[in-house]
Amino acid sequence: MVSRTTGTGSPVRRMFAAVLPPAELVTSLGDRLDPLQVRWSQLRWTDAAGWHLTLAFMARVDAGQYDRLVENLTGVSARTARFDISLAGAGAFPAPPIGRNLWLGVYDPTDSLTRLAAETRRAVARSGVRTPDQKFTAHLTLARVPQPTDLSPQAAVLDEWSFGPWPVDELALVESQLGQGREGRPRYLVTDRFRLAEH
Template sequence: MRAFLAVIPPEEVVDELVSFLGPRRDALAPQGRWRWTRPEHLHLTLAFLPELEEWREEVLIEAASAWAERAAPLALSLAGAGAFPDPGSARVLWAAVAGSGGASLASWAKSLRAVASHAGARVDGTRFSPHLTLARSVGRPGPAGHLLQALDTLATSAWCAQEVHLVRSFLGQGPGGTPRYEVRHTWELTGPPGS
């Protein structure tokens, strides 16, 4: 199965993002140039698992449960925007994780990638960059400087990330050919503060 481990922002933060993006997207993004992330798909990926054999899922759940018992909840917020690979030839527009939350997410990502690998999952080795994907280019990459200027003022309320989710992705099975996501497991983070 194709899956990922992620933090999903609370509904209030998703609503803030949608309200912020709406007028900017409509005014600045050419019709059909960008495929914007559906609100219910907004998440912060910690580990992408392009191939998780179904029989290994229980092993992963058990191993990540031990990690969740040691990991403490984390205060997060989003502020500013960027593009991959760069603003002049953008394939992805993203919201940045503000402050020290990005460093903490990087630590979570490193740990969870190791947990998943030890559980026998194939883990994508792309360098971790804490972000939330806002849109993907349709077709070839293109300039996005004007969009990034408009998105640079993005700043959400802070929230406490108290859960990490294992999400299965079904490519092309959602509305308009988008993926369909299914949360397979949720871990409550119960570690002591500062862990």
């Protein structure tokens, strides 16, 4: 089943396919982060409304590719049974502990999220859309810094946290609108949602 929202209508879109955490987890994580955002105000914390687990990033989706992309992702969701994951562990990209991105990791005991990411990337490729040739590392980005920084103190605190498990029951296709959000941050618009199979 596909749920659709009208996008910007641009002939070329910057997009990604992702799993979105449930509202109650977003609230719980946000409450835990509030004191840290004050404590480490030098970090550029991401907006909770945009938290997601990226499965496939697409820098350019042409209008002529979009319907095929939706069709292929519909097929992936129909073949993928729902599963549970948790947020656990923490780190920094690109070379821990030195990095520009601070993130929470994912506990995926059945490797279901990893398999979904692989299927999603193959579906994107079949649509004629390119994705970066990078190893999939499930993570939720919480903060960024403009220059490589030792983020080990922050990662050490976050590494003790765990949220979930929660059921992954849908795949989202999201349009990223650069410089449209608060303080020039990207604004994310979910254009399609694909329900995973119940069994």
